[in-house]
Amino acid sequence: MSDFKPRFLKPSETSSFLDRNDSSLADSTDFIFNRHLSQSIQTQRQRLPIFNNRNHILFLLEKHQTLVLVGETGCGKSTQVPQYMIEAGWPGQVGVCESRRVAAISLANRVADETGSLVQEDVVGYAVKFDACVKQPKIKYMTEGILLREMMSDPLLKSYSAIMLDEVHERTLYTDILMGLMKKILRKRPELRLIVASATMDAKELFEFFNNKDRNKDSAVIMTVKGRQFPVNIFYTKEPVPCYVQKSVDTVLKINASKESGDILVFLTGQEEVDRAVRLLKEHANNIEQAKKKELMFVLPMYGSLPYHEQLKVFKSAPDGYRKVVVATNVAETSVTIPGIVHVIDCGFVKMRWFNTETHTDSLITVPVSRASADQRAGRAGRVKPGHVYRLYTEEAASKLADNTPPEIIRTKLTYAVLQLKALGISNILKFKFPSPPPVQNLKSALEILYALGAIDINGELTKPLGFHMAEFALDPLYSKVLLSSGDFGCSEEVLTIISMLQVETVFTKPSSGNFSIKARIQKRLFEVEEGDLITYLNVYNAFVSSEMSREFCHKNFINYKSMKRVVEVRNRLEKMLVNYDVPIVSCQGVTEIICKCLITGLFPNAAYLHYSGVYKTVRGDIELFVHPDSVLYTIPQPQWVLFCEVMHTTKLFMRDLTVIKSDWLLELAPHFYYKTTFKEF
DSSP, X not given: OTTEEEEEOOOOOOOOTTOOOXXXXXXXXXXXXXXXXXXXXXXXXXXXXXXXXXXXXXXHHHHOSXXXXXXXXXXXXXXXXXHHHHHTTOOSEEEXXXXXXXXXXXXXXXXXXXXXXXXXXXXXXXXXXXXEOSSOOSEEEEEHHHHHHHHHHOTTOTTEEEEEEOOGGGOOHHHHHHHHHHHHHHHHOTTOEEEEEESSOOHHHXXXXXXXXXXXXXXXXXXXXXXXXXXXXXXXXXXOOSOHHHHHHHHHHHHHHSSOOSEEEEEOSSHHHHHHHHHHHHHHHHHHHHTTOSOEEEEEEEXXXXXXXHHGGGGSOOOXXXXXXXXXXGGGSSSOOOTTEEEEEEOSEEEXXXXXXXXXXXXXXXXXXXHHHHHHHHTTSSSSSOEEEXXXXXXXXXXXXXXXXXXXXXXXXOHHHHHHHHHXXXXXXXXXXXXXXXXXXXXXXXXXXXXHHTSBOTTSOBOTTHHHHHHHSSSOHHHHHHHHHHHHHTOHHHHHHHHHHTTSSOXXXXXXXXXXXHHHHHHHHTTOOTTBHXXXXXXXXXXXXXXXXXXXXXXXXXXXXXXXXXXHHXXXXXXXXXXXXXXXXXXXXXXXXXXXXXXXXXXXXXXXXXXXXXXXXXXTTOOEEEXXXXXXXXXXXXXXXXXXXEEEESSSEEEEEEEEOOHHHHHHHOTTTOOOOOOOOO
């Protein structure tokens, strides 16, 4: 590993808020231990750094309504705190919120193992998008979106005695909304307890946000759990890296060829990069196996849109004689503990969405990680033995990183968030107390779009039934409007497929070798149509279903089989929701004009026209846009008018997932948003 120079990660210097051993507290608390647990699992739990703070945590939760818990990655806060509360006889249900579905599911499985129970039974369960437990377990792991939806039917969360917001440092859109809502709920329910937990966060800021002094007594308190199980060594590159994907692959091969034992976790920015790295590593793994060498590798991908049964593979041990290599997006950055990881490779970048109020669109931008995120990634190592972290950037570059990731609520589109808040009865969004208030322009833009979609009326109230139905969908309101309109156009079958295809990051695979790359392009042309990418996706799905969802079909046509299986799963769920809303499931029998018109009913804000200068421009904002090279429209004569689903910012602002439309359709289907005028340039 000569390309790296070492620096050692120092343990946290912060001390515990309550650094004492109160034996009287232990004597007075009736802990209910699970006697059926195996001795080995109990021993593992007792080795966790948080175990020594068990009584302190329970004491603070008894005395204060909100506990801001700062604990180093790997200390056990996500799995142990809910168990401590249940073992201490805490009444009611304990809900634990995670920002990602894979974190909620994996943590529920871990706690089930520790409690000697089955997942989705009486002790522990989970609820994620399109998959929820039927029973009411004592400990319920869920995504933030699930808790937000539960608030619609139970605004005061009366079925819960405690809520834990985990990994708050990520500051996702839902995290900030939930913190604002929990602040209101805590005032109405003094008996409810809130735990705000993370390894890296501004604890003082959150303490001040939740602290309501009553009779000169703080309602919130901060506690820090120090210590990690094993030390972690950090290495930086001597020089900047020209291609971090290739460098990640090279670093994996160097580690694998060395005598260093332990599995490897690689962080990249998106599914496309993950698939590319996995493909390259599998080629090397096959060559190693054919050469009958000892350094065998078992390579696995990990990203949010991967089907759950595929995600589960990363938590299993590699076959005997193999080293497990997991290539992941930042989905593996927090809460998810992959067993056996000793080496972590950090590319130093992450994909983030940034909202443009002029175009009313989100741009997907690749930016450097924050120090907080870099520390979280480093925390994935050092769980089972001393770990090693290889950062693919210089130490000088690391010193210039931002301290924390900007909260998502100040940099992203707020249409869905505002719709959810309206459904929860928050009438005046501007006066709602967010931990980090979003820009007024973003809120104004969200209200404008929702009004144009017909989700809210002129007074800002949800419309019936459209607005309430749109709030029920866990989708961008633009997509939910298209789905709910599809029955009127007689193309709900096709629109269901298209919207489901948009829920995965990529459908087509991209071989790295020249010959296969050409073959992949030729096979893709079999599905391409001049109407654009969305109708092409429809052709791909129909062909996949016609092949009886064959893996061979996907392999032959260079289509991502895992993504297609996920599409089928999502489509089935969305179809059930449409049936519940009495939307007829009918087909337009291949009349693409009907489908394109239906898409306009929701995607009309994302219209662009071909300017005489040769570039596309948004109708609103006059922003220059370009067709993405992956689009089917990239190599054909450019159409005059298009709809796009998202904008990606790399070297330019690229439009992705395009559909060809006519300008007259905009005037016909969105007259409240567009009007025709004539002007002359002098």
